[in-house]
Amino acid sequence: MTRRTVREALQHVAEYPNPVDDEVLTQHTGELLARTLFDIANKPDVNVRGSMSRANRARKMIFDRLAGKRAAGTEPVRPSDERLTVHDLISRQVEP
Numbered sequence: 001m002t003r004r005t006v007r008e009a010l011q012h013v014a015e016y017p018n019p020v021d022d023e024v025l026t027q028h029t030g031e032l033l034a035r036t037l038f039d040i041a042n043k044p045d046v047n048v049r050g051s052m053s054r055a056n057r058a059r060k061m062i063f064d065r066l067a068g069k070r071a072a073g074t075e076p077v078r079p080s081d082e083r084l085t086v087h088d089l090i091s092r093q094v095e096p
Contacts, residue, residue, distance in 0.1 A: 002028075007065055009034040014066070037062060 004012070009030030019027065019035075037058050044055035 004028055004030050006030065006034075010037075010062060010065055013038055 009028065012031060013034040017038075019031075021027075024032070041055050041058035041062055044051045046052065
């Protein structure tokens with residue numbers, strides 16, 4: 001098996017919400033833990049005491065690992081490779 005970091009395991013689960021194969025014994029341990037963490041974060045039971053705070057803690061752990069922590073008083077983490085290209089469709093005419 002290949003070695004994975006926590007970030008790689010969480011990113012893999014985020015990209016593939018459903019397991020690639022159904023064989024649990026061949027899955028990476030980090031992937032199983034990441035799937036459990038995502039389940040806790042995404043499916044809190046409002047009838048169980050403490051499940052909402054547990055879900056919020058799981059969300060914070062996922063966000064801190066995937067996006068990184070930020071210093072107090074700074075802007076939130078934003079990906080630096082995201083760019084938006086806007087084409088001006090009004091100034092030129094579209095040819096038929």
